[in-house]
Amino acid sequence: MGVRVSAEHLLEPLVSHLPAGWKPESSRTVERLYSVIRGSVSPRPSVRPFSFLYADAQQLARTLHTEDLYDALEADIDFYLAQAARQRLFVHAGVVAWKGQAIVIPGRSRSGKTTLVKAFLQAGASYYSDEYAVFDGRGRVYPFPRPLSIRGDNQTSRLRPETFGSQTGTEPLPVALIALTRYKAGAQWKPKVLSPGRGTLGLLANTLAARKQPARALAMLGRVAHDAPVLASTRGEASETVAFILQVIGS
Amino acid sequence: MRTTPDKSVFVPKRKDTIVRQLCDELLVYDKATNKAHCLNESAAEVWNLCDGKRTVAEIVPLLKKKAKAPTDEQLLWMALLRLEKAGLLQNNLPLSGPVCTLSRREASRRVGATAAALAVPVIASILVPKAEAAVSCSTLGGVCNPRPCCAGMLLTCVAHRCV
Numbered sequence: 001m002g003v004r005v006s007a008e009h010l011l012e013p014l015v016s017h018l019p020a021g022w023k024p025e026s027s028r029t030v031e032r033l034y035s036v037i038r039g040s041v042s043p044r045p046s047v048r049p050f051s052f053l054y055a056d057a058q059q060l061a062r063t064l065h066t067e068d069l070y071d072a073l074e075a076d077i078d079f080y081l082a083q084a085a086r087q088r089l090f091v092h093a094g095v096v097a098w099k100g101q102a103i104v105i106p107g108r109s110r111s112g113k114t115t116l117v118k119a120f121l122q123a124g125a126s127y128y129s130d131e132y133a134v135f136d137g138r139g140r141v142y143p144f145p146r147p148l149s150i151r152g153d154n155q156t157s158r159l160r161p162e163t164f165g166s167q168t169g170t171e172p173l174p175v176a177l178i179a180l181t182r183y184k185a186g187a188q189w190k191p192k193v194l195s196p197g198r199g200t201l202g203l204l205a206n207t208l209a210a211r212k213q214p215a216r217a218l219a220m221l222g223r224v225a226h227d228a229p230v231l232a233s234t235r236g237e238a239s240e241t242v243a244f245i246l247q248v249i250g251s
Numbered sequence: 252m253r254t255t256p257d258k259s260v261f262v263p264k265r266k267d268t269i270v271r272q273l274c275d276e277l278l279v280y281d282k283a284t285n286k287a288h289c290l291n292e293s294a295a296e297v298w299n300l301c302d303g304k305r306t307v308a309e310i311v312p313l314l315k316k317k318a319k320a321p322t323d324e325q326l327l328w329m330a331l332l333r334l335e336k337a338g339l340l341q342n343n344l345p346l347s348g349p350v351c352t353l354s355r356r357e358a359s360r361r362v363g364a365t366a367a368a369l370a371v372p373v374i375a376s377i378l379v380p381k382a383e384a385a386v387s388c389s390t391l392g393g394v395c396n397p398r399p400c401c402a403g404m405l406l407t408c409v410a411h412r413c414v
Contacts, residue, residue: 079386083382092385092386092387131386131387195289196274197273197276197278197291197375200273201289205377206380207379208382208385209382210379211379214269214280214379218271218278218287222278
């Protein structure tokens with residue numbers, strides 16, 4: 001993908017919003033072209049200096065504050081990448097690392113993934129992702145370390161893992177365990193071990209490219225669910241689930 | 252009451268499907284409906300043995316030979332019924348005969364509780380979500396209920412769409 005800007009100084013802050021592991025490319029042909037256009041002050045006071053973000057010809061955002069465009073750019077790049085990637089498979093999941101292995105927590109929006117990731121970080125785990133588990137063909141999971149999106153009553157705040165005293169992982173890791181779970185007030189974490197086939201379905205239900213590339217998704221996720229145990233249960237408080245999982249992995 | 256002849260022939264849906272063996276289980280992705288199914292060993296055996304040529308009467312002894320737990324014609328009908336419910340059969344089962352008297356409890360009683368776990372055909376199915384449904388927030392034009400619109404995209408939820 002390509003990004004072009006209307007003024008050179010817009011480039012520097014933009015770079016931190018690109019996905020981890022991005023590399024500059026000399027090719028002039030791209031699959032998706034983003035345009036960041038800074039608003040200019042008009043001599044007419046009634047014209048407001050809006051800045052714009054486009055993806056190809058589609059307007060994604062319009063704002064008076066140019067810095068807001070970067071978050072919009074990041075959100076769209078992540079989503080595009082997650083469904084268009086050819087070598088890797090993106091599953092909507094939180095990922096942390098513990099003793100050189102990954103714990104993957106797939107789940108829908110508002111299922112409590114971020115709360116669980118945060119609890120793992122507070123227990124000493126390393127951070128990999130709050131949004132996507134990125135798998136390769138060997139079943140390893142790669143870091144996708146965007147700041148954690150923690151929802152409050154009215155707004156979402158984005159916190160870096162260092163806030164919780166945690167480090168961010170850099171290397172691909174084998175998966176130690178997959179936890180299919182969602183928060184339910186008052187529930188107890190009583191996990192069942194799913195068969196590899198059932199586990200694959202659980203992962204597939206959270207895979208962005210599952211409809212576009214079902215054969216590849218089945219092959220890659222089947223391998224992941226075959227190599228690592230898949231636990232499923234509703235959960236109550238995150239600390240109880242975290243303690244259980246860390247004990248299982250430790251043993 | 253009309254009984255179903257043993258010469259019934261059933262054809263699993265092979266067109267528009269992706270099939271992948273995973274240990275004893277079979278994963279079937281139906282591209283027409285975007286549903287994914289996980290067939291346990293018993294259901295997978297029936298799926299594999301039904302080829303549109305073998306009759307029910309011919310499949311039963313083959314099934315008995317291959318199965319790890321006691322099995323009989325009724326379990327075959329149960330598997331067929333579940334394949335049909337999952338949309339994985341090309342032709343419909345008759346609404347009379349053995350399929351009308353099938354129950355999991357009865358099957359468990361006949362083959363024994365421990366063996367039932369192995370013998371009873373089970374099919375788990377999911378509707379594979381669109382990409383937009385498998386993310387934490389919706390982008391432009393996406394559905395914003397129950398997911399919010401992505402914070403950075405300066406979108407507003409209007410009539411359940413991020414605009």
